[in-house]
Amino acid sequence: xxxxxxxxxxxxxxxxxxxxxxxxxxxxxxxxxxxxxxxxxxxxxxxxxxxxxxxxxxxxxxxxxxxxxxxxxxxxxxxxx
Numbered sequence: 001x002x003x004x005x006x007x008x009x010x011x012x013x014x015x016x017x018x019x020x021x022x023x024x025x026x027x028x029x030x031x032x033x034x035x036x037x038x039x040x041x042x043x044x045x046x047x048x049x050x051x052x053x054x055x056x057x058x059x060x061x062x063x064x065x066x067x068x069x070x071x072x073x074x075x076x077x078x079x080x081x
Contacts, residue, residue, distance in 0.1 A: 017042060028053075 003009045025043035027035040031053060035041050039055040046052050063069040 003012060020042040021044055023043050024030065025035050025041055025045050027033050027037070028041075028043075028045045031047045035043075035045065035055070039057050041055060044052065045055050061069060
């Protein structure tokens with residue numbers, strides 16, 4: 001099915017995103033995993049009780065090849081060694 005009407009296409013896309021937002025994110029795994037898409041994930045991040053969890057914000061940097069890559073989260077241990 002091809003939709004050429006812009007308003008109709010936008011409504012369909014919004015309904016699609018709303019349905020995705022009800023599906024639990026398999027990477028987040030109810031708080032037992034990490035979602036590589038952070039706050040850009042279309043799926044639901046929730047705990048085992050079904051409560052929504054705020055999506056973490058990912059930080060990206062430009063790599064040597066000019067492509068965006070996920071910035072490594074530094075810890076104190078990284079500076080000690």
